[in-house]
Amino acid sequence: MSKIVVALVAGIIFGLGLCVSEMINPTRVIGFLDVFGRWDATLLLVMAAAVTIAGIGFPLVARRAKPILVDKFVVPEKTDIDLRLITGSVLFGVGWGLAGLCPGPAIAALASMSPSILMFVVAMIVGQWLASRFEG
């Protein structure tokens, strides 16, 4: 139960952060990606602040033998830069550039009740599902 409350609260803080930073807005995101147009540095500030906080917090957390509420940390252990990683990132990059939406902002933006956002999120879920079908 406490795990659920923690995840819910972390989700709320994250969602609020996306709204306050306006990263929920595809126009801001495209403004950052449009380096040859009217460039908008907001996304860079958001990432800098987030990476700074996490970059300080994560090593402090890592000193602990285990998390507070569960028995072990579950963190990605892969270190190789393989074709899968790059191929996936290229496909994601094209989609992100076309719409200015990535998974977090798209899900948070469901709060707008916009049918277009819902359509994007459904397509994203279908995409994840399709890709998982071809996994070994």
Add this chain to the structure above:
Amino acid sequence: MSEANVIGGLSGGAMIGLASVLLLLLIGRITGISGILGGVVNWNATKDLPWRVAFIVGLILGAILYRLFWGPLPLQLQARGVMLVVAGLLVGVGTRVGSGCTSGHGVCGIARRSTRSVSATLTFMGVAMLTVYITRHAIA
């Protein structure tokens, strides 16, 4: 150059970082949203469905709270119709195949000093910039 949302960007970014630290400290998980969603999409493959659903509900709830207490959501869509569906499919397939998105690779991975995540982030960011260049300037 468009005016950057400096205060909002820094404070919103700090909130995103804080949420990620809390999730790791308390339940030992990395805040990668495509991965959290992926575990729900393939619910057979994972036993830890509840916290994932709770986080996703929280994301939406955060935006609802913003609407209730701050003002309208800053949301101006750029793509429409078929383009939005194609983009959604690509984001879904790409984040699955590439094991992460802007939060998992871009924020948490870089904060963990993972060269894998730095490579992924430089790749999707570079490709997204190129995509915007082609759709905004080369074609238009």
